[in-house]
Amino acid sequence: MTHRMIFNQTSYFGRGAISNLVPELRSRNLNKVLLITDAILLETGVTAKITDLLDEAGFPYEIFSDVRPNPPVENVKAAVEVFKKCGADALIGLGGGSPQDTAKAVGIIAANPEFADVISLEGVADTKNPSVPIIGIPTTAGTASETTINYVITDTDNQRKFVCVDPHDIPVLAIVDPDLTDSMPRGLKAATGLDALTHAIEGYITKGAWELSDSVHMTAIRMAAENLEKSLEGDAEAGEKMAYASYIAGMGYSNVGLGLVHGMAHPLGGRYGAPHGVANGILLAPVMRYNAEYSGEKYRDIADAFGVKGAYDMPLDEARKAACDAVADLTVRVGNPTKVSEVGVDESGLDALADDAFADVCTPGNPREATRDEIREIYASLL
Structure with missing residues (x-):
């Protein structure tokens, strides 16, 4: 078997890393950028941290700040x-x-x-040309979109989110500057942190996982386990570690895929507008339990990362339970919802959710092959 790994051409990490933006733009002979962001970042002055650098250097730009959460097709067309x-x-x-x-x-x-x-970009589209150059600058520590070959768009007409996977879309430059993530409100830090943890755990146990992806995913799991809660309390060093954990997890899952957590989370966003990290947090521990017998010895590593003593000595079923319990406990401690009913789901919506999740591009990567009825049962258990 062969494995493909695709990473950014160049990435910068650390506080003040955005100072490298203009020199990188000039070194690539670029002449003008369209800065795509959202209204909140514009209003709160985060966007100004980038435009001030561009203004000081006299580098031309325009701003598109109308991005909506779970961006719909119409939003993309306007941009x-x-x-x-x-x-x-x-x-x-x-x-x-x-x-x-x-x-x-x-x-x-x-x-x-x-x-x-x-x-028509849904799935693995047969695009011929690389994207125009993209510079990915995250202001949250969760999605890792700055280093992945994936993106997610919402088809509002059909109330669904669809995943696009395309090596041509990876940003040529990523800048992970924790100064830009410090200002996240606590709830957003929790949701995006759970998103990063989900990427790392799903990437670690997905069917496509191998030695290199395992190494980055376990690093990210340990970093998230050790730093997520501390970051919520304003610990700047922990916040910095979460920014890096997000990127590191993205390096892995972008190349080996995800699983049923994401397959089930996407319909919660498409049909109910649930923030992606919140949806992942609701589903992560329950799906881990569903997958436990198909995870080999890997849950021992996850349990150990969460500080479970004797994770490598106890019976395997106990280690697996301990890993699931540790993730479930963390989800509660950070204040994330634990029921799909908390994001608006009731019994009448289960069939549509199950249909969407079964068809989602992430679902086949799950280590346990899930049936449509089993997916519905998991949703139903979380009402």
Whole structure:
């Protein structure tokens, strides 16, 4: 078997790392950027931390700040039109997953206009040309969109989110500057932190996992286990570690895939507007329990990362239970919902959720092959 790994051309990490933005733009002979972000980041002054650098250097830019959470197809089309008209030759995706995913879709369509309907990008689209250059700058510590070949768009007409997987969309440059993630409110830190943990755990046990991906995923699991709660209390060093854990997990899962947690989380976003990290947090421990007998010895490593004493000495079924319990306990401690009913789901919505999750592109990567009825049962157990 062969394994493919795709990473950014260049990445910067550390406080003050955004100072490298303009020199990198100039070294790549780029002339103007469209900065894609959202209204909250614009209003709170986070966007200004980037535009101030561009202004000081006299580097031309325009801003598209109308990105909506779980960006819909219409949002992408609007941003594509702005990009066409403004004369930019590069994109900056500034924010969490929504602005960065929007930037990826815009960059791909700009270079491959035959996909202008956006919907046709679902799955592994046969794009011919690399995206226009994208610079990914995260302001949350969870999605890792700055280093992945994936992005997620919402088909509002059909109330569903769809995943696009395309090596052509990976940002050429990623800048992970914890100064930009410090200002996240506590709830967002919790949700995005659970998102990063989910990426790491699902990537660790997915069917496509191998030695290199295992090494980065276990690093990210340990970092999240040790730092997520501390980051919620304003510990700056822990917040910095979570920013790196998010990126490290993204390096892995982007290349080996995910599983049923994401397959079930996407419909919660598409049909109920549940924030992605919140949805992952609800589902992570229950799906881990569902997968336990298909995880080999790997839950021992997860239990040990969460500080379970004797994880490598106890019977395997006890170690697996301990790993699941540790993740469930963390979910409660950080204040994430634990029931799908808390994001608006009732009995009447279970069939549609199960149908969507069974068809989701992430679901086949799960270590245990799930049936549609089993997926429905998991949702039902969380009402």
